[in-house]
Amino acid sequence: MSGDELADALALADGRGGTRGTAHGDGRSGGRGPGPDPRESGPHGPHGSRDGTRHRDWPAARAAAARAGAGRRSESTAVPLEEALGHRLAAPLTALTDLPAFDTSAMDGWAVSGPGPWEPLAPEDGTQDGASGTANGTAPGTRHGILAGDDRPAPLPDGHAVRIATGARIPPGTTAVLRSEYGEVRDRRLRANAAPQHGADIRPRGQECRAGDHLLPGGTPVTPAVLGLAAAAGWDELPVVRRPRAEVLVLGDELLASGLPSGGRVRDALGPMVGPWLTALGAEVTATRRLGDDAGALYAALEETTADLVVTTGGTASGPVDHVHPALRRLGAELLVDGVRVRPGHPMLLARLPSGAHLAGLPGNPLAAVSGLLTLAEPLLRAATAAEPSAEPPAGSPAGPFAGSPAGGDALPTAVLLGEVQGHPRDTRLVPVVQDGGGVRPLRFSGPAMLRGIAAATALAVVPPGGAATGAGVHLLRLPWA
């Protein structure tokens, strides 16, 4: 970020306006809505204050959002594997079988019994057909030897060898598998160019897990790898936490749904962004609606919503058409967070509607909206989709560089800053950064109204009040896709 951009960002964040217009509020303390609300009475008026005295610290805001989500933990439901991607496991994933389920060859080669040389049971070099056979079960000496998927091969007598494929069952009596490149058949004898150790290239039954073992803790996100593991371990349906339903309400008459900015109007950047972002955070987004600056439409939408989480964009400040606070007051909503000491995004808010649904009010400046998503929506959704608390530590649980966090109890990764970040004197800053080798590099174009930085970012760095020097360790809010 250039000096000018930073000055602009900080000026905006301070409510000094920067390059922004002055349509939003007069900067006086309090006075955001018509009458005081007895539940929110205080020295700075009903719904926060311009001097930030009612604003929460950033870690406290995240903790409040997490508590709100934990209070509305979603129920679990069983879904077929092909529908489970992106959900969270509602219970620990246990193995329904040993893995491997039977002793398996790890290589293409020969199963051998005892020390070599061995008498091969199958035709070799493609010169013969047919089988030598053995006394019981499937004759191991068939045309291709033992293949993956063959049932119970007959025992292998001492001093014998049989062709075997990777993944095939090991015949009883086998002492090792000799890789095809390590053996040669000459004069109807299989000779090894180096004697295989006992058990070589045999994957013993249960090597990865035993039936009943816990493979992953409840709450783990179902990734493609988890789907593969679940299938291998015998699951057809998975118990997952139902995704919270989220509805996005985009506010602002100045927004255009297509084309170029014109006539003082700008493209809606948040409508296309917030829904997919919530999806990436684990929500089921039921709708994104553009309501303009229609206070009645906003009130009706909040009164009628069936979502678990309503996310509004814009209208959080105290301008003449900023309708979020008045609508919440009129509904009798409970404000859980009313402003956060974070830049950008300090006017963000979190409320509980009388229906029990939550509302995350994201400020309209696009990067401020991202800040609101990661400060309020992310912890809320994570807590709402967590499995029942268990004594078990989560997989890959924080240790070393991941230990400890200022962020409301959740552990955040850390990284070394590869450039200085000027801080806000009192507030946390969230700054787009990109992973660069072992550290993170702050990106330019990270003013509150800009998305150019965050679109190239892999994370937001959490910069404490006062700033962070080059080489300092900072916590990271990773982007869900990075």
Ligand SMILES: Nc1nc2c(c(=O)[nH]1)N[C@H]1C(S)=C(S)[C@@H](COP(=O)(O)OP(=O)(O)OC[C@H]3O[C@@H](n4cnc5c(N)ncnc54)[C@H](O)[C@@H]3O)O[C@H]1N2
């Ligand atoms: N007197 C004060 N004014 C403002 C303060 C303040 O402390 N005192 N805070 C500023 C900060 S910081 C922010 S952030 C904004 C938050 O305002 P709102 O949440 O009410 O948002 P709007 O006024 O509706 O919009 C602000 C800005 O963002 C643009 N915007 C809104 N929605 C979208 C969208 N979907 N896509 C693209 N751009 C959007 C809008 O056009 C405005 O330019 O308040 C400051 N004011």
Ligand code: MOO
């Ligand atoms: O500057 Mo505002 O902080 O864009 O939220």
